[in-house]
Amino acid sequence: MRVSHWYLFLLILFYIQVRCIANFRDHLVTKTPYRFIENDNVDVGPYPGCEIQKSWMMIRHGSRYPNEEVLDFMQNTLPDLRDDILKFHNESKGHFNEYQLSIFKKWSPLNISMSEEKYLSNEGRIEMERLASRMQLRFGKIMPKHYSNRTYIFKHTPTERALESAKHFAIGLFGESVAKNVTFIKTAKNDPVLRFYKGCKYWEKFVKKNYKTYEQFQLYNGGDEMANALKNISEILGFNEPLLYGIAKLLYKTCAFEQSFWGEDYVSPWCFFLTDESIQALEYSEDLKYYWVDGYGFPITQKLACTVLKDIAQFFLSKNSYSSTFQYSHSGTILKILSYFGLYNTDGVLKSNNRDPNRSWRTSYIDSFASNIGFILYRCGDVDKVLVLHQERPVRLPECEEELCPLVTILKARKESLIKCDIKKMCSLLHEEL
Template sequence: MRVVLKFALLLSLWCTVRCCDDVLEDHLATKSPYRFVGNRNHSRLSFAGCEPSKAWMLIRHGTRYPSDDYVSAMQSRLPVMREIILSKENGIFRSDRDSLRKWKLDFGEEDAKKLTAEGANEMVEIAERMQSRLPEIFSHIYSNTSYNFKFTSTQRTKASAYYFAKGLFGKPTAKDVHFPEPLKQDPILRFYKLCNKWRKEVKHNPKAVKEATTFKAGPMVKKELTRIAKKLGVHEKNLSFDDAHYMYMTCAFETAWSRKKKSPWCAPFDVNSAKVFEYAEDLKYYWVDGYGHDITYKQACPAFGDMLGHLGDTTSPYPKATLYFTHSGTLLKMLSHLGLYRDERPLRHDNYDEHRLWRSSRIDAFATNIAFVSYKCGNEISLLALHQEHVVRLPSCPDSDLCPLSKVRSYYEESLNSCSFDDMCNNTNSNN
């Protein structure tokens, strides 16, 4: 209970003036821009009697373009919806109508899931801030001994790694950084792709997301669809959940892509409707990538063990920084493995009104990152944990920012000693 309350306090501390005004843009789920959640403070991280030694970071790629199926939907359904909306005289405000009339996609399916310019900026800025906070670890001088970069076999993570390097070393040096060839199926960066049990029982099992499915078909969503239809001046029968969801996701993507330009597709929504659509997303990610099923977060033990192996190795001071660029699914499973943002009651279709820690808009925005930093405190090694560049306290040390490595190992003993990945994932005798 005490840990849960501390995490609730942490979330409240994150709340900037803009956030506390509770605007629509704070409820865009996993497509939220990092600038809404990241810690922009460049202050040095220092603790009396302790010296920073190494860092290990798990970083979601920066803001990207939608997947090809979403691009296709945006090309086919949104123009139809636009014409319906513009044909109604008593719909959205004139300024929004003008923006909607001028709206067009300036990218195609060939750009699907690629990193955007804003995604590149996110990586550069995170790197610059980490270097300011921990100059002893994040040197501006590149050495492949000091740095270990790794990314998945996707354009968006590879590009994210490059721009992070650019933020650390500058453009000329970033071009010469050694980036190892990515694995098609990486057991650390995308372990869940190798877990048969999770893929069968959760990822590809409709029953695993029944709470989200039930919520989408329930009275809360129907009420908001009616309100949105009325705001647009269209008959509610002409507005399906899918069409409203396309508008919501386009609002989210376009908000993430641009710091200045407002998406006209945000106009149909207000804070209340955005919260409802956010909750539908939260339910999906809670049950697929979070606490909904034990196998989901237990399978993150290889990544957790990799972190402790790197930071706990006292035989060599190198590499100083291990930097892994990966995806939303990895970050959410790792957060759950750590026991962060765990609500007392599981998220369900019927407890929308309850306060929750699991909010994808804040814990899984684009460029979401988890960092662990080891400190030498006399003869003891302690760990500092950061999420979105904010200091977070681990369940192993709820009353202290720094947590002795021995306490971390003791608290997560099951993860370290029972990480038989193939057994827990039913991979035995598998050709996978």
């Protein structure tokens, strides 16, 4: 083969990879690696006449290993499925090309022990270190490279992935040797700020365990769009019968987890079956579930996050020496906070029959691994103003006219929720819906 032909062949293979990436990377819901959405632009402002004072951040842990169910599926079911796919191809079934089949032939399951389920992965460590480095470039005055336990506060939930995320964020700020001296505060499982919904009997009964919460999710999964998606996936794999939704979802998760596990240049063969049609159906199914469980489905869900605003206000208004506080939590916390502040609520009520590909509530963007919400306090003359960041990008709260918003405006807009912010009372099974 002439050199020019080799070059053309390599270009074609590269094009196939890029097409694969384009098909799935924007639709991996809450398992999206943060590198797909991180903000490399470290420029903020300027805000003339304003001086930065403090920062408060809530950060979801970085990319992690799969849970036990997904690990078991990947290690004990996928090798047989891979062999079936190669066999189907020899029988002229399925729709994989030779390049994709070569990747399947080389594939082997992740070598992860069940005891390491949900542990922070190497990708998660990198995400945290890079995020910290960028935040320091933006706000070095209140995030100095010199560590002091009188300047910084680090809090985390009692999970390995949250603690390790905090440690690697600290490495990104101070370097590895200094980070060993950082004080990390482990909170209770039901901490009123980091996991305010844990142990809330009212929320668990009337939201998490309420069949109505999953009604739209189940209707969509039993509807025509999902049926067509499952049929499409089955045809690509080479199956004679439509795939069960549960199997398709596990394949979908495998695609996401392998992308984060193997890093930026790897394309998992378990992403090859995800056409635009099928992946958007799988994505919307998950978005429906998270919308109703952790978002705008029920008023109590977002109202519980009033404790977060109370914590922010107390930190900003206190006269202590702390300049930055970082708290490491989980997906459910991030989504509830976004809902409490009225963000990504421009779609109307999400239902099984109104999928909008351009909707704002897309967990692939708003709740990836390492998702983060930051509140940066500025003093502008004699007025305290707040810059709100989500995924490192300025966002304007509904009540704010500009991205740098008076703190009093934010507090006034949620005055009633702050007055009624009694977690014990809200979580009582005896109280009426707030």
